[in-house]
Amino acid sequence: MSKIVGIDLGTTNSVVAVMEGGEPTVIPTAEGGRLCPSVVAFTKSGERLVGQPAKRQAIVNAENTIYSIKRLMGRRYDDAETRRTREMVPYEIVRGPHDDARVRIPVTNRVYTPQEISAMILQKLKQDAEAYLGEPVTKAVITVPAYFNDSQRQATKDAGQIAGLEVVRIINEPTAAALAYGLDKKTNETILVFDLGGGTFDVSILEVGEGVIEVKATNGDTHLGGDDWDQRIIDWMVAEFKKEQGIDLSQDRQAMQRLKEAAEKAKIELSTLKETEINLPFITADASGPKHLQMRLTRAKFEQMTEDLVERCRVPFERALADAKLTARDIDEVILVGGATRMPMIQDLVRELTGGKEPHKGVNPDEVVAVGAAIQAGVLAGEVRDVLLLDVTPLSLGVETLGGVMTVLIPRNTTIPVSKSEIFSTAEDG
Numbered sequence: 453m454s455k456i457v458g459i460d461l462g463t464t465n466s467v468v469a470v471m472e473g474g475e476p477t478v479i480p481t482a483e484g485g486r487l488c489p490s491v492v493a494f495t496k497s498g499e500r501l502v503g504q505p506a507k508r509q510a511i512v513n514a515e516n517t518i519y520s521i522k523r524l525m526g527r528r529y530d531d532a533e534t535r536r537t538r539e540m541v542p543y544e545i546v547r548g549p550h551d552d553a554r555v556r557i558p559v560t561n562r563v564y565t566p567q568e569i570s571a572m573i574l575q576k577l578k579q580d581a582e583a584y585l586g587e588p589v590t591k592a593v594i595t596v597p598a599y600f601n602d603s604q605r606q607a608t609k610d611a612g613q614i615a616g617l618e619v620v621r622i623i624n625e626p627t628a629a630a631l632a633y634g635l636d637k638k639t640n641e642t643i644l645v646f647d648l649g650g651g652t653f654d655v656s657i658l659e660v661g662e663g664v665i666e667v668k669a670t671n672g673d674t675h676l677g678g679d680d681w682d683q684r685i686i687d688w689m690v691a692e693f694k695k696e697q698g699i700d701l702s703q704d705r706q707a708m709q710r711l712k713e714a715a716e717k718a719k720i721e722l723s724t725l726k727e728t729e730i731n732l733p734f735i736t737a738d739a740s741g742p743k744h745l746q747m748r749l750t751r752a753k754f755e756q757m758t759e760d761l762v763e764r765c766r767v768p769f770e771r772a773l774a775d776a777k778l779t780a781r782d783i784d785e786v787i788l789v790g791g792a793t794r795m796p797m798i799q800d801l802v803r804e805l806t807g808g809k810e811p812h813k814g815v816n817p818d819e820v821v822a823v824g825a826a827i828q829a830g831v832l833a834g835e836v837r838d839v840l841l842l843d844v845t846p847l848s849l850g851v852e853t854l855g856g857v858m859t860v861l862i863p864r865n866t867t868i869p870v871s872k873s874e875i876f877s878t879a880e881d882g
Contacts, residue, residue, distance in 0.1 A: 456620060456832060458595075458628075459593070471830035474835070482580055492569050517709075522652070526601065542705045543556075548565065553566065570607075595625045595821050596622055599674050609622060624667075626658075627656065628825050632824035640660070642658070643785045646793060654672035655670065656669070667844045676761065686712060762797050775864070
C-alpha cells in the first residue's frame with residue numbers, strides 16, 4: 453500500500469512529512485531545505501517555477517510571481533479580505549465568472565484560480581515526496597486553519613485533486629500540532645495551541661492524554677499573520693523614504709518587492725536583536741542620480757508600529773477560553789505554532805494571557821503541523837494505532853428563517869461528526 457503523506461499547505465511556506473518506521477519524518481525539498489516557500493512564478497520563456505527558485509526571482513519578475521495565495525482560497529472578489537490582499541501584493545487579482553477572486557499572469561496572458569496556483573505548490577511537494585520515497589504518492593492529509601469555512605476547505609480539497617492527490621482528510625492546523633505534541637502523553641493535559649502563521653491565526657484549546665486528542669474550543673482570524681507585520685515595516689519604509697527623498701516607492705513594483713524581502717528579514721532579525729539596519733542600494737533613481745535606502749529600525753519602534761496587530765490576537769484567545777469554559781489557570785501547556793510566534797512581542801502576549809506560563813520549547817513551530825498531518829495519515833493508513841482525534845466545527849451552522857434570522861442547528865465548537873434534524877414549515881404561501 454502506498455504511503456499517505458501529511459501536508460501543511462501554508463501561506464508563506466509549505467511542508468510535507470511522512471511516517472517512516474513508526475516515526476514522523478519531514479521530507480526535504482529538491483533544493484535541500486525543509487520548508488518549501490509557497491510561491492509560484494512564470495518566467496518570460498514560459499517556464500513555471502515553484503518554491504525556492506520562484507522566490508529567488510521575485511524581485512525582477514514581481515507581477516508574474518504569486519505568493520500568499522492561501523489568503524484568496526474560497527474568497528469572493530468583493531470580500532474585505534480580498535481587498536486587503538489586493539493592496540498588499542504586486543500581482544493582479546481579478547473577478548472570476550462566479551464573483552470569485554482569481555489572479556491574472558501577464559506573461560502567460562491567463563487567469564488562474566487560487567486552487568490552480570495552490571495545486572502547483574502541492575504538485576511540487578508531491579514530486580519531492582516521490583523522489584524521497586522512491587514510489588508514487590497519490591494520497592494526502594492536508595491541513596487548513598481551524599477557522600477556515602466550508603468553501604475555503606473545499607477549495608483546498610479541489611487544489612489537491614488538481615495536483616493529482618486524493619485528499620483522504622482535511623484536518624485543522626492546531627489539531628495537527630496537538631497530535632504531534634500529544635502522541636506519547638500518558639497523563640491528561642489541557643493544552644493551548646497558539647498558531648500564528650504567515651496569513652492566518654488560530655487558537656485552540658485541547659485535552660490530550662492516553663491517545664485521545666479532544667478539541668474543546670477553537671477561534672481565530674483567517675486574515676491575520678506574519679504578512680501583516682511585514683506590511684507595517686514596508687509602509688514605514690515607504691513613508692520614511694518619501695520624507696527623506698520626496699520619492700514614492702509604492703508606485704515601483706520592483707522596489708516594493710525588494711522592500712518586502714527586506715521587511716521580512718528585518719522582522720526575523722528583530723526577534724533576536726534589539727535593532728537592525730536595512731540597506732537597499734540603488735532602490736530607485738531620479739534626475740540627480742541613484743538613490744539608496746538606509747534605515748535603522750529598533751525592536752521598540754517595531755513593537756509600537758504593530759501594537760494593534762498584537763491586540764487582535766487577544767480576542768480569539770479570550771473567546772476560545774470562554775467557549776471551553778476554562779480560565780488561564782486551567783492550561784497546563786502552551787504550544788506555539790507558525791514562524792510569527794518567534795517574535796518576542798507574541799511570546800510576551802502569550803505569557804500575559806496565560807498568567808505567566810512559558811511556552812513549550814520542544815516543538816519546531818515551522819514543522820509541527822506537517823508532522824501532525826503525517827501522524828493522522830499514519831492513523832488512516834493503519835500504521836499508528838490507539839489514537840483518537842475528536843475535533844470540532846469552528847463556525848455555527850444554521851439556516852436563514854423568517855425576518856432574516858439565522859436559526860442555528862449546530863453551534864460552533866460542537867464535536868464532529870454530528871448530525872441534526874429539525875422541521876421547518878413555510879411561514880407564507882408561494
